[in-house]
Amino acid sequence: xxxxxxxxxxxxxxxxxTLEEMAMHAVSAALRDAEIDARDVSLVxxxxxxxxxxxxxGCVRAQSYLVNAGLxxxxxxxxxxxxxxxxxxxxxxxxxxQANESPVLVVGAEKMWTGDRDATIAAIEDALTxxxxxxxxxxxxxxxxxxxxxxxxxxxxxxxxxxxGTTLEEIAATAAKAHNLGVENPTAQHTKPVTVxxxxxxxxxxxxxxxxxxxxxxxxxxxxxxxxxxxxxxPRVVASVxxxxxxxxxxxxxxxxxxxxxxxxxGMEYGDIDVxxxxxxxxxxxxxxxEALGYFETGEAGRAVLAGATLPTGSAVCVxxxxxxxxxxxxxxxxxxxxxxxxxxxxxxxxGTRQRANARCGMAVNTGGIVYGDAAxxxxxxxxxx
Numbered sequence: 001x002x003x004x005x006x007x008x009x010x011x012x013x014x015x016x017x018t019l020e021e022m023a024m025h026a027v028s029a030a031l032r033d034a035e036i037d038a039r040d041v042s043l044v045x046x047x048x049x050x051x052x053x054x055x056x057x058g059c060v061r062a063q064s065y066l067v068n069a070g071l072x073x074x075x076x077x078x079x080x081x082x083x084x085x086x087x088x089x090x091x092x093x094x095x096x097x098q099a100n101e102s103p104v105l106v107v108g109a110e111k112m113w114t115g116d117r118d119a120t121i122a123a124i125e126d127a128l129t130x131x132x133x134x135x136x137x138x139x140x141x142x143x144x145x146x147x148x149x150x151x152x153x154x155x156x157x158x159x160x161x162x163x164x165g166t167t168l169e170e171i172a173a174t175a176a177k178a179h180n181l182g183v184e185n186p187t188a189q190h191t192k193p194v195t196v197x198x199x200x201x202x203x204x205x206x207x208x209x210x211x212x213x214x215x216x217x218x219x220x221x222x223x224x225x226x227x228x229x230x231x232x233x234x235p236r237v238v239a240s241v242x243x244x245x246x247x248x249x250x251x252x253x254x255x256x257x258x259x260x261x262x263x264x265x266x267g268m269e270y271g272d273i274d275v276x277x278x279x280x281x282x283x284x285x286x287x288x289x290x291e292a293l294g295y296f297e298t299g300e301a302g303r304a305v306l307a308g309a310t311l312p313t314g315s316a317v318c319v320x321x322x323x324x325x326x327x328x329x330x331x332x333x334x335x336x337x338x339x340x341x342x343x344x345x346x347x348x349x350x351x352g353t354r355q356r357a358n359a360r361c362g363m364a365v366n367t368g369g370i371v372y373g374d375a376a377x378x379x380x381x382x383x384x385x386x
Contacts, residue, residue, distance in 0.1 A: 006034025
């Protein structure tokens with residue numbers, strides 16, 4: 001069975017490291033954790049979204065950044081699937097191990113801080129179709145400090161406030177939860193305790209979203225080794241589902257459709273999941289996604305957060321114990337791998353003070369890009385303790 005043999009990562013605040021240094025650090029740690037030599041790896045699947053625009057490395061990224069990793073016997077494949085790059089790379093690695101039974105190294109690395117904010121935003125917006133990008137910048141983007149993606153999130157947040165029964169206090173409480181869990185995560189980008197009042201008082205990014213409700217530019221890398229193992233120390237992969245958007249669904253309806261496929265593939269259901277890492281580009285989106293995925297009825301997710309139900313000690317599924325994208329950080333090409341690493345730590349009891357007691361099974365939901373209102377890529381991964 002396909003299992004996760006080893007993990008490695010940097011923290012998500014490594015502005016002091018180059019992309020190559022971060023990638024090498026994560027790879028070395030993952031190989032060491034898996035107790036295998038680099039020459040035993042049959043394939044490397046490398047995820048990165050922005051190096052072409054920001055670092056002048058548009059192709060052969062794995063070959064360039066891992067040239068000194070000792071992986072000379074492995075083939076290398078490069079993945080750019082926007083914010084879902086990491087989980088897409090994981091999906092390909094999972095399928096390769098299923099087919100060939102040889103160890104595969106999956107890596108995600110991103111360097112977003114270059115000193116040029118506009119360049120980073122422009123690179124991120126390659127995750128929109130070229131045909132619709134100019135029009136979106138003129139409409140959605142103009143209401144969000146120039147960011148089309150924050151503009152979409154602001155639209156969704158206003159829909160929640162006006163039509164779905166969510167309150168601004170609930171969104172702020174979700175942000176405070178994320179930041180306070182980030183305090184407990186040694187790899188998180190943001191580790192300062194935050195109150196609901198702090199969130200509401202922070203600078204408005206795109207009405208109604210404030211700075212502390214939004215994910216930010218992040219530098220970091222993560223890696224893992226997949227292979228075949230029946231050992232109880234290696235979590236097994238129960239399902240890896242990847243779907244691409246065509247404009248057929250609205251973004252959140254795509255989430256609803258994809259999770260039904262994940263239940264079908266895994267043979268599991270909602271109550272089987274102890275820990276859920278989901279794509280909270282904003283704290284409002286955490287609530288919308290929870291409802292779209294079917295974990296709560298419309299308008300109920302925010303009330304659950306206020307009641308503490310989604311905390312590691314809560315009565316419902318534990319949501320984003322890592323701090324999520326808002327606090328742990330969102331290094332675009334690596335995010336999906338960071339999510340799965342959190343699940344590995346949770347189901348093996350290595351999450352410290354953010355540990356969900358007796359966690360056995362975890363799910364990661366990662367999305368990337370928007371195509372005519374649809375999520376361009378949606379990935380759901382389920383792992384469990386053997």
